[in-house]
Amino acid sequence: MKKRRTIALSLLIIGLALSVAFIMKIDFSQGFELYFKREYYNQYGPLAISVELLIASYYLFIGHKKTNFTLALFGFTALLDPFFNQIGLFNSIVPLYGTIILAICAVLCLWLAFSNTFKLKRLSNLGALFSVVLGVIVELFFNYLL
Numbered sequence: 001m002k003k004r005r006t007i008a009l010s011l012l013i014i015g016l017a018l019s020v021a022f023i024m025k026i027d028f029s030q031g032f033e034l035y036f037k038r039e040y041y042n043q044y045g046p047l048a049i050s051v052e053l054l055i056a057s058y059y060l061f062i063g064h065k066k067t068n069f070t071l072a073l074f075g076f077t078a079l080l081d082p083f084f085n086q087i088g089l090f091n092s093i094v095p096l097y098g099t100i101i102l103a104i105c106a107v108l109c110l111w112l113a114f115s116n117t118f119k120l121k122r123l124s125n126l127g128a129l130f131s132v133v134l135g136v137i138v139e140l141f142f143n144y145l146l
Contacts, residue, residue, distance in 0.1 A: 004060060004118045007108075011057035014105060018050040018098060025095075045142030046094045049078050049102060052138075056109060060118075068123040069131055071113035076135035078106035081143075090143040 026043050056070040064070075082099050085092035094102070116122050123131075 001063075004063065007112070008057045008061035011053060011105060011109070012061065014101060015050050015053035015057055018101065019047060019054060022046040022050055022098070042093060042142060045081070045092075045139075046098055048138060048142055049074070049081065049094070050098075052077055053102070053105060053109075060112070063118070063120060065121040067118075067120045068113040068116060069127050071109040072123055072128055072131040073134055075106040075110035075113065076132050077138050078102040079110075080135050080139045084139055084143070092143070 026047070027040075029040065052070070052074040056067070056074040059067040059070050081092050081094055082103065084090055092099070112118070113123050114128070
């Protein structure tokens, strides 16, 4: 239990630091016309990924039964961003330091989710598939579909 809380607290601190860094990069416009453009909402993508990390790490900290699903959701969302950027689907606005930190956290979270290290509710095949689909939807929403 101490190991689980230590990992969760570390992820929570990383998620909080990245959330603050990403929210500082958001340009809040003064006029109404910018609120109807894709570029305005595109800048919230990195913040959404870091908020997913915050939620997953909080669930891990308290030992919630949906922990493995939220860890997998964050992991897939964080890894899909650089993947979609590399294949040319969109240009990611996540800074390089954010991409590296989020990718390391994502690999750790996926390992925790699929190995069920802390004996929480096991991630089903349907839950894993749903977390991939939801990760794709989040990435496309903030980067492509708006």
